[in-house]
Amino acid sequence: xxxKISIIGLGYVGSSLAAAIASSNKNQNKIIYCxxxxxxxxxxIIKKFNKGKFPFESADKELVIxxxxxxxxNNNFRAFTDLNKIKESDIVVISVGFEINHKKFEKNLxxxxxxxxxxxxLINPECLIFLQTTLPPGTTEQKIIPLIKKIFKKRQINKNPxxxxxxxxxxPGKDYLNSVSNFWRVYSSSNLxxxxxxxxxxxxxxxxxxxxxxxxxxxxSCETAKVLENTYRxxxxxxxxEWTKFSQKLNLNLYDIIEAIRVRxxxxxxxxxxxxxxGYCLTKDPTFAEVSAKSIFKLKxxxxxxxxxxxxxxxxxxxxxxxxxEKITKNFKNKKTLLFGLSYKNDVGDLRFSPSIKLAKYLKxxxxxLNFFDPHVSQKExxxxxxxxxxxxxxxxxxxxxxxxxxxxxxxxxIKKIPKNxxxxxxxxxxxxxxxxxxxxxxxxxxxxxGK
Ligand SMILES: NC(=O)c1ccc[n+]([C@@H]2O[C@H](COP(=O)([O-])OP(=O)(O)OC[C@H]3O[C@@H](n4cnc5c(N)ncnc54)[C@H](O)[C@@H]3O)[C@@H](O)[C@H]2O)c1
Numbered sequence: 001x002x003x004k005i006s007i008i009g010l011g012y013v014g015s016s017l018a019a020a021i022a023s024s025n026k027n028q029n030k031i032i033y034c035x036x037x038x039x040x041x042x043x044x045i046i047k048k049f050n051k052g053k054f055p056f057e058s059a060d061k062e063l064v065i066x067x068x069x070x071x072x073x074n075n076n077f078r079a080f081t082d083l084n085k086i087k088e089s090d091i092v093v094i095s096v097g098f099e100i101n102h103k104k105f106e107k108n109l110x111x112x113x114x115x116x117x118x119x120x121x122l123i124n125p126e127c128l129i130f131l132q133t134t135l136p137p138g139t140t141e142q143k144i145i146p147l148i149k150k151i152f153k154k155r156q157i158n159k160n161p162x163x164x165x166x167x168x169x170x171x172p173g174k175d176y177l178n179s180v181s182n183f184w185r186v187y188s189s190s191n192l193x194x195x196x197x198x199x200x201x202x203x204x205x206x207x208x209x210x211x212x213x214x215x216x217x218x219x220x221s222c223e224t225a226k227v228l229e230n231t232y233r234x235x236x237x238x239x240x241x242e243w244t245k246f247s248q249k250l251n252l253n254l255y256d257i258i259e260a261i262r263v264r265x266x267x268x269x270x271x272x273x274x275x276x277x278x279g280y281c282l283t284k285d286p287t288f289a290e291v292s293a294k295s296i297f298k299l300k301x302x303x304x305x306x307x308x309x310x311x312x313x314x315x316x317x318x319x320x321x322x323x324x325x326e327k328i329t330k331n332f333k334n335k336k337t338l339l340f341g342l343s344y345k346n347d348v349g350d351l352r353f354s355p356s357i358k359l360a361k362y363l364k365x366x367x368x369x370l371n372f373f374d375p376h377v378s379q380k381e382x383x384x385x386x387x388x389x390x391x392x393x394x395x396x397x398x399x400x401x402x403x404x405x406x407x408x409x410x411x412x413x414x415i416k417k418i419p420k421n422x423x424x425x426x427x428x429x430x431x432x433x434x435x436x437x438x439x440x441x442x443x444x445x446x447x448x449x450x451g452k
Pocket of ligand 1: 008010042168169172
């Protein structure tokens, strides 16, 4: 029976998982302890968490309400900075980040292995370690499990550890909680017992009748599935880049072209043009297979040109957009510019690797008098650019750039408040409907859209 669950790492993924677990009817009487780093960042998360405040800005009202209710209802749903609190857990979830920022893979592994070591000393031998951090394929079986076995041996535990790997597909935004509870999972385990316990655990917070989980034969396959899944998306996004440039030159409407192609069921997820890729996952995960081949499996000849190219192309999209903006604003003497959207995607406040931030930096460096408008981002997160919150202030600008498709931006209000004779640059098809174009014409607003 699962009586106690611990979650280590309360970032975007760990916190939403905690919310999904704690708000599920099947987990009402369980102890759910959540652990963060004992530093100022970790402490700030814990403080919000224990007050019933979801630690990140979220457009998902259901998540915010259910999270608050769960903290209120269950005295045993709490967050700490003391790792010892995981003792006596039946399941310990690892949801910390993993990045490749050193040349030596062993150096990158240092943090997660240090944590695993500490966890291995604290847990009961039967406890299931449930990993959901995205890792280079092979990390769990080749590095993590041998370490746990070593610690178990030191503790004179004569038994194989129970390990499961199941990656998260959380999509922060308006449907954040649903993307955890009503979505398919992929998992794998180190042994049958661990697999069964993992499946049982997933059932406590996922509607697995409607969204059945897929079990893969081993953990390396499961890690590979996550990395391939995200690489596929990054490549798909990168592919559209050259077609965007082609369409700009030939004055084609790439949105209409893609819509026509998307009718084919085999092609219905072809990406649209955009400002590039941001966030914590697509910017790093496509590098993980090469790291795995080179550093874990010593397959030095195996290259991943497509994955690397995708990362490279996606990272250059903001500079392409900036060059285009610079060209079309050349004759503007008044460069008072308002940038709509700073976060890396719609309906979130997450700024990690945001292409809009990159664009903002290019604009500032090139003497655009820049302010931003983003209800999901506070002024203290980008001190160098002033935040504007009132639609009435729009009258003060000449150039408007839309770089994120937040559903909180009120289109009609924007159209009403944008002054006559201004320039509106749409990088994300924010004004997707043709009716807006005639509104712009009425006010002599020049509308230029990337890929249209
Ligand atoms: N962000 C997403 O949308 C998303 C989606 C699917 C998968 N993932 C993957 O999930 C993992 C977590 O992503 P995230 O966005 O939540 O990252 P994050 O950086 O927001 O969160 C990780 C948290 O772990 C904490 N942490 C690190 N080491 C710790 C330790 N030793 N003890 C306690 N806490 C510790 C950090 O302080 C941080 O708050 C990553 O591997 C990521 O690639 C992310």
